[in-house]
Amino acid sequence: METYYDPADLAKFSTIGEEAPELWQQFMAYYGAVFQEGALSAREKALIALAVAHTVQCPYCIEAYTQEALEKGSNQAQMTEAIHVAAAIRAGATLVHGVQMKNTANRLAF
């Protein structure tokens, strides 16, 4: 069945660099540096990446960072809590925009 997302396409990611190689190289250098052990551990960064992957709903990223989080020593309980953090922020962001709704409604109402 044809789908927009094909797991095999992840291996073609580098072809994005074909038309703009300098930008691609800069992106890759930046990407690599971001995930180096730093003030945050590699395990913490993998959990953040996993949570963000869920908020941007990227199936490639979810698959890659599920494996990465496991390989950095996290278990499913920790990974599930990480995506709850992302979900809570998304939910909170949705609800806090309700203030905009209320401001507008109150302005229009008697």
Next chain:
Amino acid sequence: MNASVDTGSDRVSCLDALTGIQPFAEKIREAGCRPLKSNDPIRTLQVNIGKACNLRCRHCHVEAGAHRTESMSVDTMSCCLQVLADNEIPTLDITGGAPELNPNLLWLINGARSLGLHAMVRTNLAVLEIPEYAYLPEFYADCGVEINASLPYYSEKDTDRQRGPGVFTASIRMLSRLNKLGYAQAGGSLKLNLVYNPGGAYLPPAQQAVEADYRRVLLGQFGIRFNSLFTITNSPVGRFLTFLRDSGNLQRYMERLASAFNPATVNRVMCRDMLSVGWDGRLYDCDFNQMLGLQCLPAHIAEFSRVALQEREIVLGNHCYACTAGAGSSCGGAVV
């Protein structure tokens, strides 16, 4: 395919037949390490004294379990001790199965002790709660045996999923008991090491990082101390190979191992410093080769020849990618 009817050569062939996986021997030749030879002298004799086990772990490369009957005899153990003594091999590493289920274990440890050897036992901990074997922790402590204990994760759910219901709780009880016997106490000589292995088809984390997590949780929640944590990569052999095939993970896992190949690990793999002995006395470069039937020459402990075995060429296969991925893997954990 039914794993129970596979031969070792079937399994080697199955790994060789995967598409896109460069043969391991070719890979290390490119890295300038071919032929891979053992060091002289041999530092460790790793003796697998039987395949019987009280557990049936999902990753077990030995495919050990209660149904297995292979068990090393006193005669073969005697040959091993003779080789250790004659060749000044300092360390006897006892593995299985659950070594405790071999009725000759005490005889072997006492023999090693009388020779002044360093003896270590690889235990699953839970076996030591079986009343028949409950005296063994004190015996280990009295003999100064180093304990390498399997504990694949610091949580109950993850450990029990891999090793069976109740194993984590039993392991925690036994680790507490070993601590009380003097294991892993500050300034003491009794060593207690834990062994992590991944709960599926992925690589282990950085050893130092996950060791810190183990210490935090085991000390904080259970008051347990240990000396070191060893991370071991699951080798595509035995029951783990069956899991990889049945779950459709084999190709991807082998690609992961091969893509993580680290040339810096090659000179530090365990097969270079040890010799592995099967329950029937046959000789191998490592326990994984043992389960695949990839023998050394000479082929039996009774025919041991230091001249023939020193600087021997290691028998390689694509399963060797497991010991050279990332930080590498050995019975003593990461190698770089």
